[in-house]
Amino acid sequence: xxxxxxxxxxxxxxVALATVTPEAGAIDLTDKDLETEESLWSLYERWRxxxxxxxxxxxxxxxxxxFMDNARYIHHFNKRKDAPYxxxxxxxxxxxxxxFRSAYAGSRIHHHRALRGAARGGRSSFMYESIDARGLxxxxxxxxxxxxxxxxxxGQCGSCWAFSTVAAVEGINQIKTKKLVSLSEQNLIDCxxxxxxxxxxxxxxxxxxxxxxxxxxxSEAAYPYMAEQGKCAFKENKNELVSIDGxxxxxxxxxxxxxxxxxxxxxxxxxxxxxxxxxxYSEGVFAGNCGTELDHGVAVVGYGKTxxxxxxxxxxxxxxxxxxxxxxxxxxxxxxxxxxxxxxxxEASYPVKSSPNPEHKHxxxx
Numbered sequence: 001x002x003x004x005x006x007x008x009x010x011x012x013x014x015v016a017l018a019t020v021t022p023e024a025g026a027i028d029l030t031d032k033d034l035e036t037e038e039s040l041w042s043l044y045e046r047w048r049x050x051x052x053x054x055x056x057x058x059x060x061x062x063x064x065x066x067f068m069d070n071a072r073y074i075h076h077f078n079k080r081k082d083a084p085y086x087x088x089x090x091x092x093x094x095x096x097x098x099x100f101r102s103a104y105a106g107s108r109i110h111h112h113r114a115l116r117g118a119a120r121g122g123r124s125s126f127m128y129e130s131i132d133a134r135g136l137x138x139x140x141x142x143x144x145x146x147x148x149x150x151x152x153x154x155g156q157c158g159s160c161w162a163f164s165t166v167a168a169v170e171g172i173n174q175i176k177t178k179k180l181v182s183l184s185e186q187n188l189i190d191c192x193x194x195x196x197x198x199x200x201x202x203x204x205x206x207x208x209x210x211x212x213x214x215x216x217x218x219s220e221a222a223y224p225y226m227a228e229q230g231k232c233a234f235k236e237n238k239n240e241l242v243s244i245d246g247x248x249x250x251x252x253x254x255x256x257x258x259x260x261x262x263x264x265x266x267x268x269x270x271x272x273x274x275x276x277x278x279x280x281y282s283e284g285v286f287a288g289n290c291g292t293e294l295d296h297g298v299a300v301v302g303y304g305k306t307x308x309x310x311x312x313x314x315x316x317x318x319x320x321x322x323x324x325x326x327x328x329x330x331x332x333x334x335x336x337x338x339x340x341x342x343x344x345x346x347e348a349s350y351p352v353k354s355s356p357n358p359e360h361k362h363x364x365x366x
Contacts, residue, residue: 027089029075040068044094051091051322067094074280084310084332085284087277091322097276101295104319105273107158107201109294113347121205122247122349128260129251136263139304141314147174147266148301149182151327153320155227157199162188163318164268164297165207169217171266171301172353173242183242184223191232198229204268204297205349208247216241216358238358245355250348253338258345259303262313266301269315270294270347271331278342281324285312287332292343300344303333313344 027050033043044067067089074087092100142148149170154163162185174180189198192210196202211217218240223233250267251257261267273296277288285306302314311333321327332341339346 029071029078029089031075034072034075037068040064040071043071043089044068047089047093051093063094066096070094070280073276077277083284083287084306084308085277085286085288085330086282087280088282090280090282090324091320092279095279097274097279100279101274103156104154105278105295107160107296109161109201109203109270109297109347112196112201112203113294116203120249120349121209122249123352126248126251126257127352128257128264131260131263133256133259136259139302140263141302141304142171142266143301143314145175146180147171148316149180151316151321152185152225152318154185154318157189157227157229158201159185159189159199159227160297160318161196161202161204161207162186162192162297164270164299165204165211166217167299167301167316168204168266168268168349169208169211169242169244169351171299172244172351173357175265176353177357181242182220184218184220184225186220186225186230187218187223187234190230191234193232199227204270204347205247205249208244208268208349208351211244211351212246216243218242241358243355243357244351244353247349247351250345250350252347253340253345255334255338255340255345258300258340258348259333261348261350262300262303265350266299266316267348267350268297269300269344270297271315271342271344272296273298273342278329281329283325285310285330285332287335287341290342292339292346294343294347300348301328304330315344 027046033039044064070093071089074089077087152163154160165188166183166185170181170183188207192207195206218234222237222240250261258267272291272293275288275290278290299316300313301316303312305311312330313333315329315331317324317327317329331344335341
């Protein structure tokens with residue numbers, strides 16, 4: 001009898017485990033929730049209890065109306081049988097798409113690229129050019145190799161370019177030194193101001209060159225994130241600095257070259273993240289409609305293929321772990337356009353590191 005009880009408890013636990021969604025705090029959305037305005041209000045209050053929101057309560061009715069439209073869209077989409085991804089009532093569920101784009105996909109990378117012109121800067125070489133892509137591993141995940149820090153949250157500051165840059169530098173530093181150090185986005189936002197513009201956007205290629213010329217970037221612990229631009233408070237402490245020797249660009253509009261680079265290190269990329277489906281992405285391989293008006297910097301930290309043969313990129317975002325698959329999105333790889341889905345192959349670059357960090361130089365001189 002006791003054995004049956006144990007087996008029953010185990011079965012219940014496994015069922016419960018199987019129903020957990022990738023997004024922390026996600027709530028179920030059923031037909032019944034959408035039947036009446038009363039049931040939708042109940043759903044909205046449940047959602048508010050799961051997500052810390054700082055919306056103006058004086059416009060709660062308007063927020064509810066936005067939430068109601070989004071809930072209906074998400075529920076209708078998730079009934080589709082042909083989509084390889086799902087949407088959810090995440091922390092952006094009471095924002096219009098325009099509000100979402102303005103607050104979280106407003107880095108204006110396309111604008112900064114236009115000002116820069118064709119010259120991308122950095123080294124003219126591509127060190128992985130001669131590698132045969134056919135000999136690369138079927139899948140790579142730099143998270144499993146210890147080269148990726150926990151997902152961060154940029155807040156309502158257009159600083160994604162800094163998070164993308166830092167993720168790539170954290171990765172190459174771990175690969176070269178075997179030490180994973182969380183680095184400071186705020187260091188870039190406050191101090192890399194000649195061409196980049198803090199919460200008003202920037203380019204990862206500029207940031208790589210700033211780190212090289214600055215002698216390194218300090219740790220997040222020494223220079224914590226504030227989600228707003230402030231006065232540069234960088235202090236050269238060799239025990240905190242991580243240095244690079246510059247950066248290289250992945251050949252534009254070439255996913256095969258991007259694959260070669262990602263097989264060897266995390267890579268900074270820019271994407272068009274403004275679509276409604278991107279806003280509410282929850283799980284699966286994202287293959288939604290999106291353009292190439294680059295507005296968001298992220299980092300590709302791996303690639304793979306589903307058991308159904310769908311190829312994807314593993315992309316680390318900076319909207320916190322509550323969004324997507326624990327803060328990540330798998331994006332379709334090898335689509336029909338040269339630019340890649342959402343322009344992922346248009347503006348890819350990575351840091352180059354062969355020299356030791358300043359603290360190692362200091363010790364060698366002792």
